[in-house]
Amino acid sequence: MTDERGVAAAIVLFPMFAAVVFMFVNGAMWQLDRQVATAAADRASQAVALHGSSVGAARSIAVEQMAAAGIDSISVEISRGAEFTTVFVSGKSPGLLSGITVSVSATSVTPTEGLDAP
Amino acid sequence: MRRGPRRLARRLRGDRRGAADVAALIVIVPLAFGAVLLFIYVGRQGTAREEVTHAAAVAARAASMERNAGSAQAAAVAAASRTLAGSGTACAGGPSVAVSASEWSAGGVVTVSVTCQAEGVTEIGAPTRTLSASARATIDHFVLYGD
Numbered sequence: 129m130t131d132e133r134g135v136a137a138a139i140v141l142f143p144m145f146a147a148v149v150f151m152f153v154n155g156a157m158w159q160l161d162r163q164v165a166t167a168a169a170d171r172a173s174q175a176v177a178l179h180g181s182s183v184g185a186a187r188s189i190a191v192e193q194m195a196a197a198g199i200d201s202i203s204v205e206i207s208r209g210a211e212f213t214t215v216f217v218s219g220k221s222p223g224l225l226s227g228i229t230v231s232v233s234a235t236s237v238t239p240t241e242g243l244d245a246p
Numbered sequence: 247m248r249r250g251p252r253r254l255a256r257r258l259r260g261d262r263r264g265a266a267d268v269a270a271l272i273v274i275v276p277l278a279f280g281a282v283l284l285f286i287y288v289g290r291q292g293t294a295r296e297e298v299t300h301a302a303a304v305a306a307r308a309a310s311m312e313r314n315a316g317s318a319q320a321a322a323v324a325a326a327s328r329t330l331a332g333s334g335t336a337c338a339g340g341p342s343v344a345v346s347a348s349e350w351s352a353g354g355v356v357t358v359s360v361t362c363q364a365e366g367v368t369e370i371g372a373p374t375r376t377l378s379a380s381a382r383a384t385i386d387h388f389v390l391y392g393d
Binding site: 141144212214241 | 285289300307328
């Protein structure tokens with residue numbers, strides 16, 4: 129005769145505990161990658177907002193910073209307006225398990241700088 | 247032979263095996279669900295706080311590129327609103343922005359405070375929280391806004 133005491137705990141509680149732990153760790157990893165994306169967007173945005181700036185150089189700054197953190201499929205969209213410069217970056221960061229990727233994105237807004245006679 | 251079923255029935259009535267498992271499920275499942283929602287709430291609040299701090303810094307920079315209080319206030323509000331909207335941070339009623347400066351000339355210091363009523367998580371009764379941050383920027387000698 130098999131003793132089925134504890135079966136409910138094994139079937140329900142353990143997978144649930146594992147799922148919650150997985151979610152917490154994956155969430156923490158996503159948060160770190162999101163901060164990397166935010167920092168990259170900020171740097172690119174500040175670079176583009178400068179007077180006489182180069183959009184290509186700013187784009188490469190963002191791509192390099194995100195790639196160094198292990199983020200791939202990187203996309204950088206730069207919009208330099210008269211008043212504000214907006215940079216949107218996105219990419220895919222590796223998840224906790226092999227084959228799982230998580231999308232990260234960030235937007236940064238910086239006042240566009242120009243030069244006027246004092 | 248007739249004693250067997252009666253004895254078994256008596257034993258089953260008194261059998262409490264498995265009750266602890268059911269109690270554990272009743273307690274632990276809602277607790278786990280609550281922990282997940284709490285994790286989401288704390289994550290959202292942390293992200294919102296970061297975004298408000300960043301919005302204050304951007305608004306201070308935008309304000310420092312102006313030369314009078316009126317235009318600085320408008321620039322700061324626009325910068326904070328754009329920054330928060332771009333990051334997906336929702337402020338109930340929009341962000342509140344206050345601008346002050348030591349002097350409106352080159353070398354003066356502009357201080358901007360941004361306040362946001364960040365939404366909570368209604369599933370666990372987490373309330374709306376007031377987040378605020380301030381930042382300062384120096385008015386440059388030559389840099390003005392726009393191309």
